[in-house]
Amino acid sequence: MAVTDATDLCRTDNNNNEPLLKTSVLDLFDQHARRSPNSTAAEFQGQTITYDGLYNASIRVALELRKRGFRPRDRVPLITSMGLEMVASVLGILRLGASYCPIDFQAWSLERVVATLEAVGSRLVFSTVDTTITGYELVRVPEMLRKNNPVTDEATQQLELIRQDMRKSDLIYIIFTSGTTRKPKGVMVPHSSAAHLVQQSFPGAMRGNPGEKVLLFFSVAFDGCAGVIFSTICHGGTLAMAQPSDVINTASSCSTLILTPSMLASLEPTPEFDRVHSIYMGGEAPTETLVRLWTSPTRKVYNCYGPTECTTAVSTVEMVPGGPIVLGHLVSEVELMLLDENLEHEVQQGEICIRGPCLAVGYLNMEALTQEKFFFRDGIRHYRTGDLARRDEEGLHFVARVDRIVKNRGFLINLEAEVEPALRSFSGVQKAAAFLLQKQLVAFVTPSEAPVETLRGHLAKRFDAFIIPDLIFAVDDFPLTTNGKVDTRALQAMATHQVDEQLRSSGDSEADKSPALDVVLEAFADIFNRPASQIPPTASFRLLGGNSLTAVKLQSHLRRANLSLMLSKMFELDTAAAIARAAVSMDYNIDVVSSTNVHPSTTPLTPHQIELLRETEIDSSSNYNF
Template sequence: MIETAECATVVDATPTSMKWPEALLYSHLLSYSPSAPANRPIQCHPYAATDLAYIIFTSGTTGQPKGVPIYHHGLMSLVQQDQLYLCSGVGTRLLHTMGVGFDGNIYVALLGLCHHSTLVFNTGDLVEVAKCVESTFLTPSMLNTLNPHTHHNLQSITTGGEALDKSLANVWPDHCLLHNAYGPSEATVMSHSVRVDSGQVVTIGKPIANTTCYILDAHLNLVPLGVTGEIYIGGAGVSPGYLNRPDLNATKFIANPFGDGTLYATGDLGRWLSNGEVEYQGRMDDQVKVRGYRIELAEVTSALLAQPGVTAVAVQVYDNQLVAFAAPNNIDTKTVLHALATQLPHYMVPSHFVAVSSIPQTVNGKLDARALKTYFAEYQQQLRAKSLASTVSLSPQWQALQSAVSQVLGMDPATVNPGLSFIQQGGDSISAIQLSSQLKQRNYRLFIPAILERMPLHDLADTMDECEVQVAP
């Protein structure tokens, strides 16, 4: 990142043993004190609206950081408009929760400073610090840790960085002003914002001032009202492109076919509503394929959040299996899975349901996918341990069924869930034929219609009949 941004100097408030490039000037502020009075006047260098304000790096889905240059005209356009609704002004305590790697931190800091608010920095315990402020900018994951009844001091909350789910949108507006903001780093923090009312469709609102929005199909044609397409953003906040990435810029930053300037292809799906607002419909790469079925992870997430007692959800795909993580950790997983089986197609019901105390977050307040993968690995180890501990007491029928299912579906035998049906594990009519054949080789008969029923595997094992394999002469 240092090479890409062509940094000349690094300024740090704490010592470091890192070896910097020889051409880089490293400065350690040994005597820095936030509370110390200024001993000399600060020299401000003039700048133009077209000058570079900052470069922020975003990894996206590839994992390779991409440098996004942002200019002063876009940043000032964002800070100076009042339609973003974040409560600020003299006497207002504005909670700053964002890490330096999240561009929302720049917006909140400048908004507070420009409007003479008191910036309160989160020192670690968000739940406690949030009780002492009137306004804040949070990701939905962070907001989910707060309680409107114990945080009644909050007058205004703006969420961003993740999709706002209905459970939060239906609760918080009854207690304070809640606004939903949307926008990628490539468009200077945010491009859309809306006040949220409980019981209404959750949208990302209309484009903010000096911003344009187009929803286009794969051929860059405007889609009709209500039709889903990719969200493209134009206007003052759009970056000219990634640093030293002409390959990506050719597809992500395009000339506006409907006017002047550049459009950024967000990779997000949305549709126009009749009131002029945009309904966010997930990422284009959130559509996954599991065993041949196309699945929108957002639909599975919404169905899970609608279940009683479920407060937070994340859905991932591991080894061609749909895995759901949900909080709190005392959820009755069997009841939830049974409810999902009656509400969703069989291929959209998670094969595994991991109950956790809370959904992990990164330092920027977003979903921590790496931590979830670790949780699932631990969950699998627990399944294996239970499987080994109970092998002696398991029936021969179950052992044969477990082995056959794992072979047909390409699963670890220990992760075959006896409480789910074959279909819920990811099976279909073709693999049911294969399962019947595999069982026959193990001297058991199980007819295909029975396999395709929504019967838990441990019950299905009890219906299996022994048979003799006919060996050809």
């Protein structure tokens, strides 16, 4: 049954004293649906849907929701994955006046899914994928849309009456993050905040205008996904939705890319990306290397900053090679200040606190945490981000997370402001990540060919001993969370198990030699920085340190040799020989895109992979969210 507790924070049936919502994301979308009904609103793996088609699909979703007992201001859990039905479901839920709670079917563990459903409080669940969950009734959206029931004028008029009664404080979505705890934390964002964000028009503001194609590659449960969807379809652009298996082809067909720095680092700025004129990075602090690699006379690169609790992004700035990396232009009516530890006085370096129409309502069923993070100063509501920044004549510079200041050997050190910059000061290091693990200071650096002992000598000459990590691992790239951020938990597991140093076998193999096998072995040697002579055909992609990013790189190697293979197959087949046998020539017209309805559990995983997947959850430890 649907949520019926009228006293709940998310139900505001008696909010007649609240101001009406003047403009919603639905209003902005509907304007373009009327103006350009035949324009493409979204595309995914060869399928497209027009603005008119998306409008009608959302109406049918809304009517089915009402038929099932959902009402305005209810919370609707949505189990989904990348696909056209996901966008139609989101709009349909909003059209009923309810809020959606996205659950990433492909990335989340069953434990996390159930914990989120319990927090939402509804036993009736909408789903765009074919699955079952004990104790819950699932309504399959694709089956409902295939019925293609006609949309009557009476039905649309009833939904319009619901829209006219929507209030500024009504919720648009609840995004669940885990942060530093294992318990899902639901951030409740109101319609007014989302509408305020997508209506920004300052130079460099994220928006997909008519004729432009915008990449959507985020987890559906990441607030960046909502930001990309609404900033595109509210301005008449086209959503180009991608999965890891087709991200290279999809991204290179876009005019705008919106990614985390770690996601962008998995791509190469080859000529096939020449049509890309704008790149927005967020979710993590960007690097000067990425800015330099991707900036061109016809392409601008932007840095975005903002926590989930402040509706995706509060600042955007164009970056130039060699220039400072600052927080940039603030969204209108939003103020950002640096406060001391008592949240009383503004200082040159302090915690970033934000106020304005961007603020979330709070955390679902977590009143104490809401009171702690959202506070009043001078009678105005603020959000404390937990981020440290400093102000100088160039602007605001992100320094570190407050919770990334740790004690090592009796000294307080800043992992982001001291340890990681020290590692990156060595010319052979591109990226660095540091953390405490079992009272040891551990670091990972890229690329994998970084000479660790030489790096240690460099650090010993220039930095205090307590800044130098006890353990340093060099890897090709870092694993990412479903949000595209560096996955610290997975790095900790890698350090514990020394995954990057393991080989499946170094013995002889009976595998048939072939040009394809030579390509794969050379790719393994290049990607994992190992001598080709030490990589047998039985070498394991997983145990060498393979992840989604290195899989994309392996796919790039195959493409250069006119070969193709699904990314999921790389993990399923695993060995170099098996991958080589399965790779097919791109001269053949073969569909290499897997079905979106196939659950990742159909791909065999090792116990260690399962452990890593369960550790990989949405991480709100950095507010570089879009």
